[in-house]
Amino acid sequence: MKCTEFLKELTDYLDGKISDNLRIELDEHLHWCHECHVVMNTTQKTIEIYRDNKLYELPEDLRNRLHQAIMNKCRDSKSGKKSTH
């Protein structure tokens, strides 16, 4: 297996969505190819870092303000609809 072929399967490999046969081939490639091993590990780490450090949490006070605004708009749109009928 070539590195480019390994790379093509990387996403499915990391997601564990791969047949046993293909997994054995990929593992064998990883065994002797240091570069793909590093790419695989650091890609895994990239995913973990983004998953574990969620960016853009909604602050609670802003959340409440948005919620209020949304519900007001929904209420208005409903009464608006009724009055036009």
Next chain:
Amino acid sequence: METIQKKAEEGITSELALVQAAKKGDLEAFSELVRRYDRNVFRIAQHITHNEEDAQDVVQDAFLKAYQNLEQFQGNSKFYTWLVRIAVNEALMRLRKRRNDRTVSLDEDVETEDGSIPREVADWAPNPEQNYGTSELGDILKKTIQGLSPGFRTVFVLRDVEGMSTEETAEMLGLSVPAVKSRLLRARLQLRERLAKYFKSQKGGDGQR
């Protein structure tokens, strides 16, 4: 009118029951749906627009549109899937306005080979994120993901940050499953390549570079 809210224990009311109640005009049920998903919608909108003001508008407009078009929601997919699809379209629209570029889309840059072939193959330090403070790390992660094109970063966020399946992501974005897969691989590799600058092992020792 009888509402399902009273019958169900708090928090366990199914999404479908809430949607059905909201369709019949139960505003409380819709309010519960907003509370369930507002954080996710905000996060997705921020990642697409890079602009907090726009993200706030997207949250409001997406929920309002969902409410106004609830009749059209067939229940073939999950409400959340449908909602995110609305939010993504709103977010892309704002991004187009902000950039004054009507061509901004999920298809941008898909033809480029950037990052498809790894150039950076030095190993990273163990737990490299621990070398940075929380806010510094947050800045690095934001800056890095913002450098990706909208299609790539949106697929990455839905799939790897929000934990959606490939099929759900495809439905949310109106893309095919193979298109989601190829964007995901490219997004992951591009992020990896760009993060290496910060996370590479510093102790080369044996003469790395």
